[in-house]
Each structure stands twice: as structure tokens, then as C-alpha cells.
Amino acid sequence: MKRILVWFAIVISSHLCVLSQGTLLGNHTSYGRLFLQSVKSCDEFMCRFNEEEYFPILNADDSEVGLKNFIFLFDYKLCDGKDSVAFLQELSDFYHVVRINNIRLSNSSKDWYAELRADFLYKKKIVELGIVMQYETAPTGLPCWQIVGVNGLEKIGYRDTTNRYAISPVQHESLFVELDDDFKRLTNEFSMFRGRNIELDALSYFFALVETGTLKFQGRVLTLFHFLDVPSYVFSVKYHARNIANTGWLISDYEHVSNEEKQVYLKQLLGK
Amino acid sequence: MVFIGMFSVNVPAQTVLSDEQLATIEQRVLERVRDFMDCLPEIAAKGNKTAAERENATRYIQKALKLCIGNGNEYKYQDAYGNTRIHAPVTMQTTSRGRANPPKPMKRYLNSLMALPYQHVEIDVCEAIRLDKKLHQVAPDSWEGSATILQVFRAETGDGLKVIDDVDKKQITVYVNREVIDLPGGDKEEFWIVMLGDMRVANKYNR
Numbered sequence: 465m466k467r468i469l470v471w472f473a474i475v476i477s478s479h480l481c482v483l484s485q486g487t488l489l490g491n492h493t494s495y496g497r498l499f500l501q502s503v504k505s506c507d508e509f510m511c512r513f514n515e516e517e518y519f520p521i522l523n524a525d526d527s528e529v530g531l532k533n534f535i536f537l538f539d540y541k542l543c544d545g546k547d548s549v550a551f552l553q554e555l556s557d558f559y560h561v562v563r564i565n566n567i568r569l570s571n572s573s574k575d576w577y578a579e580l581r582a583d584f585l586y587k588k589k590i591v592e593l594g595i596v597m598q599y600e601t602a603p604t605g606l607p608c609w610q611i612v613g614v615n616g617l618e619k620i621g622y623r624d625t626t627n628r629y630a631i632s633p634v635q636h637e638s639l640f641v642e643l644d645d646d647f648k649r650l651t652n653e654f655s656m657f658r659g660r661n662i663e664l665d666a667l668s669y670f671f672a673l674v675e676t677g678t679l680k681f682q683g684r685v686l687t688l689f690h691f692l693d694v695p696s697y698v699f700s701v702k703y704h705a706r707n708i709a710n711t712g713w714l715i716s717d718y719e720h721v722s723n724e725e726k727q728v729y730l731k732q733l734l735g736k
Numbered sequence: 737m738v739f740i741g742m743f744s745v746n747v748p749a750q751t752v753l754s755d756e757q758l759a760t761i762e763q764r765v766l767e768r769v770r771d772f773m774d775c776l777p778e779i780a781a782k783g784n785k786t787a788a789e790r791e792n793a794t795r796y797i798q799k800a801l802k803l804c805i806g807n808g809n810e811y812k813y814q815d816a817y818g819n820t821r822i823h824a825p826v827t828m829q830t831t832s833r834g835r836a837n838p839p840k841p842m843k844r845y846l847n848s849l850m851a852l853p854y855q856h857v858e859i860d861v862c863e864a865i866r867l868d869k870k871l872h873q874v875a876p877d878s879w880e881g882s883a884t885i886l887q888v889f890r891a892e893t894g895d896g897l898k899v900i901d902d903v904d905k906k907q908i909t910v911y912v913n914r915e916v917i918d919l920p921g922g923d924k925e926e927f928w929i930v931m932l933g934d935m936r937v938a939n940k941y942n943r
Binding site: 495496498502505508510516602603604608703706 | 815816817818862866868869870872873874875881884886888903905907938939940941
């Protein structure tokens with residue numbers, strides 16, 4: 465571990481150097497090397513994670529190439545405020561779980577989610593929502609992304625509470641006249657009149673708001689990929705645009721979690 | 737059982753592209769990108785163009801648009817469910833003063849390029865293009881993927897003053913169609929037709 469730590473320190477310091485100016489393009493120039501080192505697409509992230517290819521700076525004959533390659537997939541800023549030995553140990557443990565379980569990331573994984581964070585205009589206010597998509601196969605056999613969840617709706621009043629508003633049991637005799645007033649006064653919480661066992665569906669709520677023009681798309685903010693493939697781990701990948709070698713699609717967040725915590729994470733992601 | 741049989745009729749098998757096919761496609765993509773980038777200096781150079789220079793630049797605009805899917809116009813396509821949909825014209829994103837600008841429709845971008853006041857423009861494209869290892873099949877003989885390139889854009893005014901010297905990492909959506917032709921003797925030859933889609937800035941490198 466000590467040897468890796470020294471190596472990590474050297475590599476990270478070289479990662480942080482903005483490469484010197486190059487006048488030509490190609491593999492031999494600084495920009496070319498920076499280009500090769502960066503994780504340029506989600507496809508390349510998966511290839512490197514799966515060790516189908518390594519970061520070009522690494523020697524494929526090195527006995528620790530797999531671990532070093534894995535470490536390069538992380539945003540170096542995750543180390544901030546942490547003890548570097550403990551941080552490297554965490555990554556090493558993570559790596560061994562990946563390898564022992566022979567985890568391979570793929571587009572067809574049921575544990576892979578894309579989240580598009582986007583701004584919407586709702587009642588003259590801008591709100592950011594996360595639209596969660598998953599890779600599916602259409603009946604034609606062709607792959608595509610489909611929306612499977614949405615998070616952040618609580619910002620616009622969506623709530624799924626066990627509390628309910630009751631309608632008087634005698635209201636049928638007065639043709640439910642009480643509801644006239646409830647429709648006016650309880651517009652933000654009208655869903656609480658639903659039956660005790662009826663659950664709200666965040667996605668239907670979102671689609672209704674979009675299709676009625678109540679929620680208007682303003683612009684994309686960020687794309688994140690969430691991977692739940694590794695047992696006891698969840699991690700997210702996002703794009704880091706930098707002039708240093710630690711750039712491109714990198715792991716920006718990871719957590720060691722129990723199965724129950726993983727389910728909670730997924731529920732929050734999908735807005736359930 | 738009958739249902740399964742009927743359903744399976746509509747499901748074309750996904751073709752897995754071989755490494756050799758991917759290498760050929762990568763080469764075609766690089767050629768296509770270079771062809772496109774080669775047009776840009778011809779369009780942008782020589783501010784205050786004469787009528788002949790404008791005509792020449794317009795020809796290059798048409799050539800560049802022909803390399804783009806839909807020729808830079810809205811185009812119809814079929815999605816994975818077989819619905820006929822309309823795709824917006826392809827867009828180009830550029831940077832200025834270190835910041836990425838909102839993407840512009842390609843036609844508008846190329847026309848605005850013609851109006852730039854530069855006398856001399858050079859564009860280099862990195863050899864080390866990165867094409868996705870996994871292209872996504874969207875029809876029996878069509879795939880989509882993304883390619884990342886490194887592009888240098890240099891522009892000089894008439895007095896030789898360098899006013900732009902940008903290095904951008906750009907991601908380009910690529911559309912790949914396979915065409916197979918029959919040759920005499922029963923052989924078949926495979927062709928890959930690559931069209932370029934939206935081009936976005938992935939990184940702006942400060943110089």
C-alpha cells in the first residue's frame with residue numbers, strides 16, 4: 465500500500481499539472497497526451513473500468529496496473545479532506561470487490577441509470593429536477609433510453625405522505641358540496657384526499673405537469689450516471705472539464721452501502 | 737405460443753460489429769471529420785470577401801452541409817419503436833473567450849463563419865480520434881455513436897495578428913449506415929457511410 469501511495473502522490477501531482485503548450489496535434493504533443501489520458505466518453509469509462517483498455521500512461525505489464533487504472537477513474541478531489549492512506553485503502557477495497565465479483569459495466573445492465581438534471585419553469589420559478597433514464601430494448605429489438613423516474617418534485621409541492629384528508633361520511637347526502645371549497649383552498653395538497661392505500665406516482669405527476677404546460681423545460685444542467693452494479697457500493701460518474709490529466713467522465717461520488725441503503729438510494733433517485 | 741412467434745418476427749437480431757469493422761468505421765469517421773474541418777478555413781478565411789470568394793465559400797458551405805445528417809436541415813427518422821419522428825437540424829457548439837457558447841444550427845454556424853473578419857484560418861484535427869467501442873444499433877443496418885476529437889482553430893487578421901488560437905475537445909455524434917453491394921462472382925462488398933451529427937464542446941483548453 466505504501467508503494468502505491470508513493471506512486472499515487474507522483475501521479476496525482478503530474479495529473480494536476482496543466483500540460484505545457486503544444487503547437488501541433490497528435491499523440492506526441494502535450495494536448496495529444498492529455499486527450500489520450502482523458503476519459504472522453506461513457507463508453508471509454510466502461511472500457512477502462514472493465515479493463516478492456518487502460519489509461520495510456522500505465523504499463524500493461526505492471527502487476528498493479530488494474531488497481532492503478534481503477535484509481536485513475538476517480539475524481540482526485542474526492543481525496544480532499546481525507547487521509548490519503550485511508551482513501552487509497554478504500555479504493556483498493558472497492559477495486560477488490562469489483563474484481564472478486566467479476567463486475568463488468570455494460571449498457572444493458574439493469575443497475576445502470578442516467579440522470580439528466582434540468583431546469584424547469586414552474587409558477588414563475590426555476591426548479592431543478594432529475595430525470596432518470598434507463599437503457600431498454602424496444603419491441604423491435606433495438607436499444608433506447610426510456611424515462612423511469614424523476615426526483616426533486618418535492619420542490620414543487622409533490623408529497624407522498626401517509627396523512628390523509630377525510631371527506632365527511634355524510635357528504636354523499638349533500639352531493640359532496642364541501643369539495644367546492646376544498647378545491648379552492650387545498651390546491652397544494654389535494655392529493656391527500658385519496659384513499660388510504662392509494663399511492664402517488666411521481667412520474668405520472670411529472671408527465672401531467674409537462675403535458676399540461678405547467679412545467680416548462682428551460683435547459684439541461686448536468687448529466688450523471690449512477691451505477692449500482694457493484695455489491696455493497698453505489699457510485700456516480702460525471703464529466704469533469706479540466707486542463708489536467710484527471711479529466712472527463714470520472715467517478716465523482718461513491719459510497720459503501722448495505723443492500724437496504726442501496727434500495728433507499730435507488731428510491732430517492734427514482735423519486736419513489 | 738402463437739403470440740411469441742408473432743412477436744419474434746418483429747425483432748431483428750442486433751449485429752455485433754467486429755473489431756475490423758469498427759476500425760474501418762473509425763477510419764471513415766476520421767475522414768469525414770477531416771473533410772468537414774477542411775471546409776471551415778475555406779469558409780472563414782479572407783474577411784471582406786469579393787463576389788468570387790463568397791461564391792467559393794458558399795460552395796464549401798454546401799459541401800460541409802452534405803457531410804451532415806439531413807444536410808443541415810430537419811430530417812425524419814424512425815425511433816426504436818418504429819415511430820416516425822422529426823429531428824432538429826444538427827448543431828455546432830463553439831467557444832469564445834474560454835466559454836462554451838450555446839449550440840447553433842449548423843447552417844447558421846457556417847453562414848456566420850463566412851462573415852468573420854479573419855484573413856487566414858487554420859484548423860487542425862487530432863489524429864487520436866476516439867470512437868465509441870460500442871456503437872448503438874438503431875436500425876438493421878444503421879448505428880449511432882460518438883467520436884471525440886481535438887481541434888485547434890487559429891485565425892489571423894490581415895496584418896498577421898493572431899486573434900484566435902483555441903484548442904477544443906469536441907464530441908461529435910456519428911451516424912453510420914452499412915451498404916452491401918453484390919460483386920460479380922457472388923462476392924459482396926461492404927461500405928460504411930458516415931454522416932456527422934451534433935458537435936459539442938467537451939473541453940476548452942486554455943493556452
